[in-house]
């Protein structure tokens with residue numbers, strides 16, 4: 001078991017969480033572990049259940065909610081997403097620092113727990129840049145893009161609340177954002 005605090009990384013969709021976390025995990029292969037979230041959204045090409053997410057049906061997800069299996073869960077873009085207590089425990093049991101990649105509503109719920117997590121917010125340079133990243137990724141268009149940008153507005157507002165996060169990093173230059181993220185995380189887990 002590790003006693004290091006879990007790290008919660010949140011950001012508007014498309015800001016670069018996955019990009020930065022892949023780099024962090026590759027640079028420190030034995031240090032971190034992802035808690036594998038549950039979702040009712042359909043897998044994207046190349047995603048597999050148990051690795052990227054636990055892909056479940058809406059009734060399965062609702063039954064886990066009823067069993068209090070989640071530390072946090074949220075409905076986002078018409079799909080449920082949640083982090084189970086078991087998923088976080090599995091990471092700590094392997095002696096690794098658990099990294100949680102979650103949305104704003106999830107952040108608010110984790111804040112109510114006694115996990116002692118550290119909260120990092122990754123900020124896009126602007127909403128316009130965020131729109132370009134989402135369009136460039138090619139996974140979003142039309143209504144889904146519009147909803148993500150609207151959600152991003154709310155997340156940026158929440159990030160302004162004093163104490164909402166322990167660390168805010170602007171993801172403009174990728175190398176600079178990565179260096180800042182790595183330095184902060186290594187300092188709080190050592």
Ligand SMILES: Nc1ncnc2c1ncn2[C@@H]1O[C@H](COP(=O)(O)OP(=O)(O)OP(=O)(O)O)[C@@H](O)[C@H]1O
Nearest residue numbers: 012013014015016017018019133137171172173174
């Ligand atoms: N600093 C950066 N400069 C330019 N492009 C970037 C930067 N960081 C990430 N990107 C690009 O922006 C797109 C979105 O990044 P990514 O998929 O990592 O976002 P995310 O926050 O994980 O999104 P989601 O929450 O929807 O999974 C990707 O195409 C990625 O290559």
